[in-house]
Amino acid sequence: AQSVSQHNHHVILSEAASLELGCNYSYGGTVNLFWYVQYPGQHLQLLLKYFSGDPLVKGIKGFEAEFIKSKFSFNLRKPSVQWSDTAEYFCAVSPGWGKLQFGAGTQVVVTP
Amino acid sequence: DAGVTQSPTHLIKTRGQQVTLRCSPKSGHDTVSWYQQALGQGPQFIFQYYEEEERQRGNFPDRFSGHQFPNYSSELNVNALLLGDSALYLCASSLSASGIREQFFGPGTRLTVL
Numbered sequence: 001a002q003s004v005s006q007h008n009h010h011v012i013l014s015e016a017a018s019l020e021l022g023c024n025y026s027y028g029g030t031v032n033l034f035w036y037v038q039y040p041g042q043h044l045q046l047l048l049k050y051f052s053g054d055p056l057v058k059g060i061k062g063f064e065a066e067f068i069k070s071k072f073s074f075n076l077r078k079p080s081v082q083w084s085d086t087a088e089y090f091c092a093v094s095p096g097w098g099k100l101q102f103g104a105g106t107q108v109v110v111t112p
Numbered sequence: 113d114a115g116v117t118q119s120p121t122h123l124i125k126t127r128g129q130q131v132t133l134r135c136s137p138k139s140g141h142d143t144v145s146w147y148q149q150a151l152g153q154g155p156q157f158i159f160q161y162y163e164e165e166e167r168q169r170g171n172f173p174d175r176f177s178g179h180q181f182p183n184y185s186s187e188l189n190v191n192a193l194l195l196g197d198s199a200l201y202l203c204a205s206s207l208s209a210s211g212i213r214e215q216f217f218g219p220g221t222r223l224t225v226l
Contacts, residue, residue, distance in 0.1 A: 004154075032213055036217075042219075043202075043217050043218060043219040043220060044155075044202065044217040045217075046214065046215075046216075049213070049214060051213060090154050090155075092154075094213070098143060098145055098160055098168070098206055098213075098215060099145070099157050099160065099168050099170070100145075100147075100155070100157060100204075100215060101157065102147075102154030102155050102156070103154050104152075104153055104154050105152075105153070105154050
């Protein structure tokens with residue numbers, strides 16, 4: 001069955017620490033990959049996306065993600081987090097034409 | 113430029129009732145997708161509308177139906193509500209000409225079924 005797995009449900013870290021969130025998917029064929037973020041009280045926003053080309057993609061607010069095709073992974077990273085990065089992060093996969101399949105999400109809490 | 117808007121913000125219904133949720137897409141977008149986000153879970157795809165027709169459908173029963181109007185706005189209807197239908201319902205809009213690669217989400221409608 002097609003699925004998207006996020007490795008951690010909750011992550012707590014201190015400001016200036018590095019963040020890496022894992023995402024694995026099981027899909028045959030070409031997929032589009034996304035990371036969305038949901039800040040407290042706000043709606044889902046796109047952090048970054050991968051369609052093709054350079055497997056290292058950069059998004060907003062200093063986030064980046066690396067697509068490793070052989071591992072069916074699309075991990076999200078940020079070298080140094082801020083308190084304002086506290087949010088829920090969702091990995092999503094689309095096999096095409098807009099149907100997004102989301103992971104369960106990772107709640108990230110950054111402490112001052 | 114208005115983003116995706118949804119109404120109402122919150123809704124409380126009882127089991128067996130019917131509900132209609134509304135969505136206006138981002139200006140210039142022609143495709144609307146609906147998602148259900150239960151507490152503690154990621155959004156689940158319900159269906160997608162383009163040119164006033166349902167183009168794709170997720171694993172949801174026929175109690176969930178929708179409509180798209182000529183101005184691209186959309187409605188989600190849920191009949192015979194169950195307690196398990198309590199969730200945040202998200203609308204996302206996109207542009208078909210772009211391959212619907214990027215979707216913009218609205219703030220959602222929080223539905224509580226008692």
